[in-house]
Amino acid sequence: MDGDGYLEWMRSEGRIVIVGASLAGLRAAETLREEGFTGSLTLIGDEPHEPYDRPPLSKQVLLGTASADRTLLPRRWAIDATWRLGVAATGLDMAAKRVRLADGDEVGYDRLLIATGVHARPWPHETEADLDGVFVLRTRDDAARLQRRLTSARRVLVIGAGFTGSEIASACRERGLPVTVVERAAAPLVGALGGVVGQVAAELQREHGVDLRCGLMVTGLEGDSAGRLRCAHLSDGTTVEADVALVSLGATRNTAWLAGSGLGAGPRGIACDAGCRAFDVRGIVTDDVFVAGDVARSPHALFGYQFLSLEHWGNAVAQAEVAAHNMISSSSERRPHLWVPAFWSSQFGVSIKSVGVPSLGEEILIAQGALAERRFTGVYGYQGRVIAAVTFDQTKWLEFYQRLIEGAAPFPPAFPMVDHRAEGLRPVPADFPDPSLPTHGPSVTLSGYSPTDRRVAFTPGRA
């Protein structure tokens, strides 16, 4: 079959299968239809729910201002698809172009999109993880369970102060619950934003009444005779009495189902090219398997073509749209996924946003505002150029810094600006922990240059 003819046939009668029926999966399906794909479309998702939105789960849902079952993603386009919900994909046969399902079924495809995202890393000690009162937060069901439990909680222990952990702590405090946060690093958000900003996050937490314990690990969880969580033991020998523990130690890519498939998939995600095509284990790019969203790791031109893994809402949407477009386009019409990483979080009344890859930053300059006022813009520099920026309650300037990043503007920026203060005259070390140490929470992970790099990034230890 010649290329053009195949593509025409593919667009009108082909079979497209999407595994992972969440944000990336849904947006890809909509884009396919929007761009004129009329063939058959199947969405496979192991959760029983229609696609819903996760960011509210650690915010409005925990506060009780939105209910977990009211977080469905808005539909932008009618997609006329076959939905296989509540059934997991368990295997992939690339030669036969078939996806195996947990119920024994198999689904054939002409083009496949993998958007299986990540799952919350569980507490590593299984019997402790099974204690009543120990939670993770990734899904709508997790959120509903947790929110119910919070109504009767006496003290909540949050293990790991990445973005999710910090947001949960914030919601609990807003509900008036006593909260202890234990973080291995010197401050919250350190892995994502570095120590300078982390220090601000720490003050913010303490000011809101969080019992914040940094530089410590939880060494064990202890239950009572009925199997209910009673307390946690910390590495400094102290104990914290808590009846709810939230394990927020970051996420693991959902790639186990691809073991042995021959795809370049491992615990760090599935490597793909800038056009979202997956690599196989030989480092050869496939032409019929595409990847998008949290599960993908893809090279980025702005960051030296390093492979980036992003757990960012905006990335999932943008990458899904590019993947969908490329699945039904000829090679000359394909587009690269050039999205500049961008992330937001809201906690303790502050809106935090970032662009670029802060964790690459060697130095940070407080370009506008002041750390002490909790309203500022920090610019990160890497090898003499602007690589990222973060704002606390100064969102409206972010676009400007994004352009500096895109233009590889020199660091530190040397021009006068509104709200430029004395502390913004000189950059200081951004103070990121050793990159080989794991960090928590939705952020950017740099994962090297090789598409077939399947090393484990995180050895589940103790927080």
Add this chain to the structure above:
Amino acid sequence: MTQGTLLRQITDHANRADPYPLYAELRKTPVSQQGDSLFVVSTYWEIKSLLHDPRISSDARNLSPQAAGSLPEQEEEESALPPAFLKLDPPDHDRLRRMTMRPFGPPHTPRRVHNMRGELGRIVSDLIDGFGDRDQIDLVDDFSYPFPVTVICRLLGIPREDEARFHSWADTIAASLDPDPDQDPGERRRGSQQARTELGMYLAGLIDERRSAPGDDMLSALVTDHSPDGQMTPMEVLSTAALLLIAGHETTVNLITNGMLTLLRNPDVLKRLRDEPRLAVPLMEELLRFEPPVQLLPQRTTLADIDIAGVTIPKGASVWLVLASGNRDPQRFPDPDRFDPDRKDNQHLGFGSGIHNCFGAPLARLEAQLALTELARRLDNPRLVEDPPPYRQNAVLRGPRHLNISLDSCRS
């Protein structure tokens, strides 16, 4: 075209009724130097990017002496009041805007505007009832002018018995923003100064009263509120209240008047609005794009040399951002000269953008929606008496001075 000619044409009153072809000409050079120290920006993305650029200041004290001198003569507005946040940069701008937002909008007071709905509806009905059985009205004098002033009065909590005085000051100040060439400028300035002083003294008195006996109005909140930023000084409350009055007056007048004018030029849309009042929401956005009440922002200056669209704007220059031109930029809006209330992705610049974006936008939207829906419903067979109508002088706050409409009757 030589330097400055285009700008002179734009400010020339003869071109007020249809400046859009001039804007199209402007856009051929997205950033053009139009005077020694004056740069005019006319394309959507360039305007947008400068509105989000921290090297741009709204504080006239940052203008170079040369740029300050080359500006067209501007009415001295402050009359000893400190500049309100419209003309300040962060952090002062942010602090004052935050403190003003607390009693006005989310997150602290999410329902203020919503709760004014019923009252706004009544004001609109009363004004339309006032048309009586006339077969011709001047929409500007009979409706658009009085409406927003009444609204600001209610927002601030001006006692009903004082509203008439408030209206007369507002009218005098508005007129001073719109110099009539036949009037003696000295006299005009004295009139406006006097109105400002009287308004200031009146508000100062009211502020004192509210401090001891607060109501649930915004003025009371501004004087009594203890926000995380502290409390406003009486002077700050005064200048903020004056800002709300001035920023929320002429602009809303123009939105309603331009809106009705555009509807009368597009009878099919007028009919649709009558049949489906929900059209009012997207219609308002398209009006703000198509005939924006604030045509350009003339008070920005550069804190550093800025390279944009192949031009270097030097530090201290005066920068005019022509919002109305950006709104018609074909690079951003397909078929931009078509009035299309069903337009998708309508991120117009009508309310500005960035940190100074319109503070009163939710209120302005609601006012204009209620006004236009109700006018569409109640005016029977409305027709323009003259097209184009006579325009006011002002090139910045552009709108008709009169909009004479003849009608068969006024429905109840």
